[in-house]
Amino acid sequence: MIDLPQYLYLDSKIVGAAQQITEFFKQGVFSEKTTVLLKYYKHPSHKRILAVFQASGVSVKVVRNSDLDNLTEGIVFYPFNAQSNCRLVANRKLTHIFITHGESNKISSVKPILRIYDYVATAGDAGIDRLLQHKIFTPCDIEQGRLIKTGDTFIGKTGLNAEAEEKVIFYAPTWEGGVPNENYSSLCNIRLVSQYLLQACRHYHLNHVVIRPHPNTGHRLDEYQQNLWQLINELRNRKIQVSLYIGQIKFNFWQKIRLSKIDVRLIGQLSSFAAELAFCDLSAIETQLLNEQIPYYIFGTEKHYTTLFYKKHNEIYQQSFLDISKEMKELDIVSSQDFIELKNYVLQQHGIIGVKQLITSLM
Numbered sequence: 123m124i125d126l127p128q129y130l131y132l133d134s135k136i137v138g139a140a141q142q143i144t145e146f147f148k149q150g151v152f153s154e155k156t157t158v159l160l161k162y163y164k165h166p167s168h169k170r171i172l173a174v175f176q177a178s179g180v181s182v183k184v185v186r187n188s189d190l191d192n193l194t195e196g197i198v199f200y201p202f203n204a205q206s207n208c209r210l211v212a213n214r215k216l217t218h219i220f221i222t223h224g225e226s227n228k229i230s231s232v233k234p235i236l237r238i239y240d241y242v243a244t245a246g247d248a249g250i251d252r253l254l255q256h257k258i259f260t261p262c263d264i265e266q267g268r269l270i271k272t273g274d275t276f277i278g279k280t281g282l283n284a285e286a287e288e289k290v291i292f293y294a295p296t297w298e299g300g301v302p303n304e305n306y307s308s309l310c311n312i313r314l315v316s317q318y319l320l321q322a323c324r325h326y327h328l329n330h331v332v333i334r335p336h337p338n339t340g341h342r343l344d345e346y347q348q349n350l351w352q353l354i355n356e357l358r359n360r361k362i363q364v365s366l367y368i369g370q371i372k373f374n375f376w377q378k379i380r381l382s383k384i385d386v387r388l389i390g391q392l393s394s395f396a397a398e399l400a401f402c403d404l405s406a407i408e409t410q411l412l413n414e415q416i417p418y419y420i421f422g423t424e425k426h427y428t429t430l431f432y433k434k435h436n437e438i439y440q441q442s443f444l445d446i447s448k449e450m451k452e453l454d455i456v457s458s459q460d461f462i463e464l465k466n467y468v469l470q471q472h473g474i475i476g477v478k479q480l481i482t483s484l485m
Contacts, residue, residue: 126217127196128152128477132171133161133204138297138337138371140174142223142278143201147180151275151476152199158182159190159198161206197481201276203235211238219480221276224406225249225468227431229304232256241484243272245409246470252431272480273473277409280334280400281367281392284414290330290365291322292397292416295350296405297336298343306404308421309339309346311446312353315421318401318444320360321453326398331357334367334392336405358384365389399456401444404430412465415458423447435464 130152132143146152158175162168162184175182183189190210198216200207201223211218220239225231231249236242236258244250250269253259259269282292293315299305308315319331333354340347357364365387373381373388381388400411400418404426411418419442422430427443438461441454474480 128156128199128481129159129193129196130156130199130201131159131161131207131210132202133206134171134202135163135165135167136338136341137167137170137174138341139202139223140171141337141369144174144178144180145278146201146276147178149279153477154179154181156181156199156477159185159210161204162186199477200239203230203233207235208238217241217484219243221272224276224278225409226406227252227404227408227429228306229429232258234258241268241270243270243276243480245273245277245473246271246466246468248432248468255431267484270480270483271470271473273470273475274413275474275476275480277406277413277469280397280407280410280414280416281369282395282397282414282416283393284396284416286394286396288330288395289326289328289398290332290395291319291326291328292332292334292395292400293319294334294400294402294405294407295336295339295421296403296407297338297341298346300342306422306426307336307339307346308401308403308446309349309353312349312356314446314450315401316353316356316360317450318419318453319357320362321450322399322401323362325453325455328398329361330363330365332365332367332389332392332395332397335371337371339371354381354386355384358386363387365395367392409468412461412468415461415465417456417458417460418442419444419453419456421446432464432468435467438464 158180160182187209193213194215196216198218200220218239219241220236221243225245295309296307298307335350354364368388369390397416400416402408402418403421408420421444424445442456
């Protein structure tokens with residue numbers, strides 16, 4: 123099976139989706155033997171998505187439905203769920219593996235469409251339990267090996283460096299989601315977010331906040347990008363140094379001038395920083411923070427909290443969950459030690475570290 127052609131299928135009009143996928147190649151999860159099959163769209167973003175892969179040296183082939191039908195052998199990896207995935211999965215000459223683009227407690231992690239794939243990758247026991255609880259898979263599916271624990275292979279990395287000398291408060295908001303009921307972004311309440319970030323700066327005696335926004339921020343709701351600008355302005359007005367990661371977000375010339383006027387640092391990598399504390403939303407960033415042993419608080423609403431699957435570790439979430447629909451509370455000091463039990467549940471400690479190992483495990 124290892125010698126079969128390997129593909130990664132992408133059906134998206136969002137440039138940020140392509141940028142997320144290239145990280146898998148940069149990290150060595152996928153090799154040059156893997157070809158990205160990019161669904162053709164007569165859409166302005168199509169050429170930009172194609173350019174992202176080409177600039178990263180990733181092998182890419184633009185495909186239409188007939189091309190999917192004509193594939194005769196191979197293994198296809200799916201980082202996103204899309205309607206046309208069904209068309210390709212119907213080609214039973216291929217093996218189909220859903221890998222996700224970052225595991226989280228979002229509703230997108232438990233969509234029934236996951237049943238169409240031959241195999242589904244999950245970081246650890248939490249992912250398996252989540253899929254069982256939502257009745258997406260059964261214990262019989264587990265026995266048959268349809269769910270594969272892959273550790274931190276497909277969860278991505280924050281980009282931070284625990285050994286770096288410059289200590290910061292880290293904030294990584296997710297985007298507003300493709301549809302309203304998948305909106306987990308804390309950028310809807312920047313007043314409260316700024317208060318928590320300022321409080322953390324005081325507690326940890328730091329004066330530097332690093333922000334890593336989701337690459338799709340503002341894709342559905344323009345005001346979320348504006349909210350990000352307002353948050354940055356609020357922090358700068360309070361004399362907080364702000365570094366904004368733009369590795370996956372494009373700003374035009376005038377936006378960069380505007381940011382430079384208020385002394386915001388635009389950065390393309392995060393390896394110069396170590397996070398004393400992080401803030402994130404209900405998203406894949408939480409799994410990355412757990413993996414890198416960075417203590418964190420998670421923003422959400424009461425509705426999000428009641429559906430939070432990891433809440434079986436309730437002591438952690440009572441301490442680290444911040445409800446953005448309520449007034450600010452006093453932060454407790456959390457450490458990476460508080461999250462060890464949760465990390466062991468979410469992540470397989472010795473997981474698969476690349477596609478070759480994953481394929482070998484299926485043989």
